Amino acid sequence: MDHGSMGEAMPMGDAMDPTMPMDQMDHGAMDHGAMDHGAMDHGAMDPAMAMDHGAMDHGAMDPAMPMDHAATGGDAMAMPVPLAPIPLAPPPPEAGSGPARAAEAIYGAEAMREAREALKHDTGGQSFAWFMADRAEYRARQGRDGYLWDVQGYYGGDIDKFWFKSEGEGSFGEKPEQAEVQALWSHAIGPWFDLQAGVRQDLAGxxxxxxxxGVQGLAPYLFDIDAAAFLSNKGDVTARIEAEYDQRITQRLILQPRGEVNLAAQDIPAxxxxxxIDSLELGVRLRYEFAREFAPYIGVEQEWKLGGSADFARAAGHDPSVTNYVAGVRFWF
Incomplete structure (x- = not known):
């Protein structure tokens, strides 16, 4: 500090001789209380002169005297302000005491009605259409090669939908061995499953x-499940359970194991x-998604007729066990 530049406004006391060199001054005799710090010429201070805070006697400071860091301009030394705790109590009663349609007083009832309808539509009130061919394939097997289709789709909202399904198979040059179409009402019974009810019409035989x-949806561990029971106009009771699982090898190459079991409550000779257990099918398909909506695949599937159904197959001259090598395409829009 250049005390010589402090000017005359700072009285130094009688014990100090202004002509005395600094190293001979009696600093103990300085009357600091009488020093006019406001009159000091701080602009004349040497910026290269650093203050030695380590040498300061912090123990002598009055702990009851708070330091005004804001007044010193020391933003970097400012203490963080603690945040107020988040209240855990329920909202006060007056929080819900306002009018239920307060916005109508400003914008009008008609404008707010349209706004509420738009909000309802944009947050789940839309209707969607979707169609997927899960399996559309050529089947190479012993004897006569064949074909299979398995398609489904829906139209509706998040909760209620109209759902249709169709599947069938046969051999080339012959009538379809099995073909059906279903029209179903589908209602969401949870985040993952829909309850479905409707009618099925057989188109072959x-x-x-x-x-x-039945029910359809996504079971734990991402198994796609489709299970349904059928009561025919002849009084026959049957059921079908299908399950498949997508195992991603890469983002586009997907291995899909699939199983299907058909059951019957009674013999149906016709x-x-x-x-x-009428029949059991186990297979695996490997598909490549050129786009998410289009994926050709190859695979193999084994079919078994079991119990009484195997006896009916043998009596008709058919093998109750068939291996199919398949190639097809899966697509949706």
Missing amino acids: PDRTHAVI LGIGAG
Whole structure:
């Protein structure tokens, strides 16, 4: 500090001789209380002169005297202000005491009605249409090669939908061995499953119309499940359970194991179905998604007729066990 530049406004006391060199001054005799700090010429201070805070006697400071860091301009030394705790109590009663349609007083009832309808539509009130061919494939097998289709789709909102399904198979040059179409009402019974009910019409073999009730959705560990029970107009009770799982090898290459079991409550000789487990299908398909909406695949699937159904198949001259090598395409829009 250049005390010589402090000017004359700072009285130094009688014990100090202004002509005395600094190293001979009696600093103990300085009357600091009488010093006029406001008159000091701080602009004349040497900026290269650093203050030695380590040498300051902080123990002598009055702990009751708070330091005004804001007044010193020391923003970097400012202490953080603690945040107020988040209240855990319920909102006060007056929080919900306002009018239920307060905005109508400003914008009008008609404008707010349109705004509420738009909000409802944009947050789940839309209707969607969706169609998917899960399996559309050529089947190479012993004897005559064949084909299979398995398609489904819906139209509706998040909760209620109209759902349709169709599947069938056969051999080239022959009538379809099995073909059906279903029309179902679907209602969401949770985040993952829909309850479905409707009607199924068989398009191949003896004429049958069935009442349908079932569930479809995503089971734990991401298994796609489709299970339904059927009651025909002849009084026959059957059921079908399908499950498949997408195992991603890469973002585009997907291995899909699939299983299907068909059951019957009684023998149905006209359809070649025996009581108990009618048939079992296990297969695996490897598809490549050129786009999410389009994916060709190859695979293999094994079919078994079991119990009484196997006896009906042998009696008709068919092998109750068939291996299919498949190639097809899966697409949706």
